Amino acid sequence: MVDGERRRDALLDAAVGLLMSRGYDKLTMVDVAEAADLSRTIVYRHFASKRELVDAVAARALSAYAVRWRKELGDDPAPGTVASIFGAAFRVVADDRLLAAIATRDRDVFGRYLRDPDATMPGPAGLGLLGQFLGTLQQAGAVRQGVDLASVAVVLDALTVAVLHAIQEHQGEPDGPSPEALIGTVTEMIDRMLTPEAPDTDAVLALIDQRLDRTT
Structure with a gap:
């Protein structure tokens, strides 16, 4: 075995x-x-098949991502806020070429796999999963009420792709923004858009740990 x-x-x-x-x-x-x-x-x-092999590659990468994301989240000065949650995700994905390719649906990497109806790679979030996760965060008190979560999921998905592309394009440029600056800017936008006045960060972290325990 x-x-x-x-x-x-x-x-x-x-x-x-x-x-x-x-x-x-x-x-x-x-x-x-x-x-x-x-x-x-x-x-x-x-x-x-080759498709099944790449399914397994993505599944393993995303399982490892979840563990690394939780550790990165725990190291944040304010863990449990919506900004810390997405900031940790951005940092982990930006630091891993395979995860970045999954998140951006990189055609140079995945090619015809992306058009295969039987492919199972969901990406680190995916619109459906992202919307559900935002709903869970809202119930836990990390996302303010009255937000159109479906629209927010679309915006965050687009922001993720844009930020990861920008990090790749400007990496090493002396006059370009650093990855940390780009991630800091987008997480500040997320914070201003979604964070309620008194987020229940303890409840959020407990909820995240429960979800991870079920999936890892």
């Missing part, structure tokens, strides 16, 4: 490297087998 898990992880590690360097459209199961130093037969024992 352990050997099977190790082989599966080795295949996923190899797939990540090839996916980021070549993109989904040029990725082959043979390439993955060779990169992992395993046979093609082993690859197909674990994954029936």
Whole structure:
């Protein structure tokens, strides 16, 4: 069982490297087998298709994202506010090329996978999940009442893509904004738009931990 898990992880590690360097459209199961130093037969024992392999790559990345996001949130000076929640998410995703590609639906990376109706990659949020999460935060007292959550979800999704693209485009430019500045600006906007006068941060953190316990 352990050997099977190790082989599966080795295949996923190899797939990540090839996916980021070549993109989904040029990725082959043979390439993955060779990169992992395993046979093609082993690859197909674990994954029936290239699409299923990339589904698993995304699922593993998002599971690790949840753990890193919670740690980053706990290190925030004001954990449990809506600004801290989204600020932590931005920082974790911006620091990981695969997560950034998932969040922005990077066509250079995922190519035809994005048009596959059977693909299961939801992204770190996704409009449906993001709207539900905002509703949960609202019930817990982190988001003010009277907000059109469906519209906010669309705005936040668009902001996420824009900020991550901006971080990639301006990275290393001496006169460009730093990733920290960009993230700070967008989280301040989120804070002003959504935070009630007295957010119940303890209730929010407890709720987040309950949700993570069910999914990790």
